[in-house]
Amino acid sequence: MAAPPLSLKESAALTRRITLASVSVAAALLAAKLGAWAISGSVALLASAADSGLDLIASLVTFFAVRYAAAPPDAEHRFGHGKAEAFASLMQAGLVFASAALIAREAIVQIGAPTPLRNEGWAVAVMALSTVATGGLIAAQSWVLRRTASVAVAGDRAHYATDLASNLLALGAIAAAALFGASGWDALGALAVAALLLWGAIHVFREAAGQLMDRELSPAARRRIVELVAQDPRLTDVHRLRSRASGPYVHIQMHVDLDPALTLQAAHEVLLEAENRVLAEFPNADIIIHPDPRGAAEPHGGAFAGEALGKRGLKDDVGVSAGS
The missing domain is CATH 3.30.70.1350 (Cation efflux protein, cytoplasmic domain)
Known part of the structure; x- marks a missing residue:
């Protein structure tokens, strides 16, 4: 049986809670990945950490955007402030594009001059923890999106869905480099992460642009x-x-x-x-x-x-x- 539709107040409360969770997870993962990168030197882990850093910025933008979007109409905004969510999603897409470019550049440099990994076990452990935490957040965001229609939360989930795939790629690349002693696997994993980020950014951009251009409902x-x-x-x-x-x-x-x-x-x-x-x-x-x-x-x-x-x-x- 389908759940009854939520009121604006209930919908706003759900989006506020899930965006707070998103900010918390992004901050924790960024700290953990930076620490593991410092002791391992993994470029794939650095790529994932850079992605988490931009995720933190994007999640903060979403955190404030959903609160502003839920504000009631006023004398200057008779149709409300809802499109703030779409603007937040556009910013997310731009940050993801920037992240992908930086990661791809670092990976290409690493392919030309590979650096051996150190303390690979820490890198593998942090990426495994990151994968579990990201999967949990995506499950929570998916549940919220079944109850609401927040384009900002949808953009944030697309972010983290890409992160989940990039975490798995980075985890596989680090494990391969550790097992076979081939640093090139680490850099190739970073390139794959960059490609996934670009794909995710395009999806987020299309969703936000559709709302800003007043696309019809389904x-x-x-x-x-x-x-x-x-x-x-x-x-x-x-x-x-x-x-x-x-x-x-x-x-x-x-x-x-x-x-x-x-x-x-x-x-x-x-x-x-x-x-x-x-x-x-x-x-x-x-x-x-x-x-x-x-x-x-x-x-x-x-x-x-x-x-x-x-x-x-x-x-x-x-x-x-x-x-x-």
Whole structure:
């Protein structure tokens, strides 16, 4: 049975706790990896430590961003502050790109002039501990994301998912160097870590950019919104549906057809009931429903009228005509 949707307050509390956990894990792992690198000289471990350092910065950015994003709308930000989460994710992506470049450079230098490892056992132990801690954090973040839709936490999880893979690579490279006495394995492991970081950064960037560019909600979510509104037979032809996510918030706009003989009070009550049905499943939504008189509505103008978007017009992906 699916868990009931969270209120904005509950969602904000969950994201605050998981971002605090993220900062704590990143700080602990950075300290441990730097200590192990100092006594082992492993470039793969240094690569992983550099990644953890940037993770700490990114987690701190996320820590503050989710708190700002959950702040209520004010006179200067009538749509709230939700996009702060997307900006935080963009910063995360930039930091990961920088980390990958630095790690790749150090690995290439190490391939040309390999340095033998020292005290490999410490390096292996720290990387094993890092892998377990990162896996635990990812599991907690995944649980939070099943309850919330925080793009900042999603970006942070993508960070740590890449870290988990990079930790396994670094662990394998250090172990191979220790067992076979081949320092080149250590540097090759660092290069593989850099490649994974680039892949993760691209994913985070795409998710954040989609929210900043007001990408629509998923087709499944849009279909569900139409189903909820259309449960009342007095509401027909749900059209011109627009939706977007903004951090913890969802913004939904649509037009519906109503019997033109309804009084203004009756029409208002019908729309209010429809709004409450949507809010029951999308509790963090800001909803605007525009009524059109059935059979007598004039085409709507404005910058986003169908004619302004070309011959295709605003064709919805929910099986509903978008024209008025």
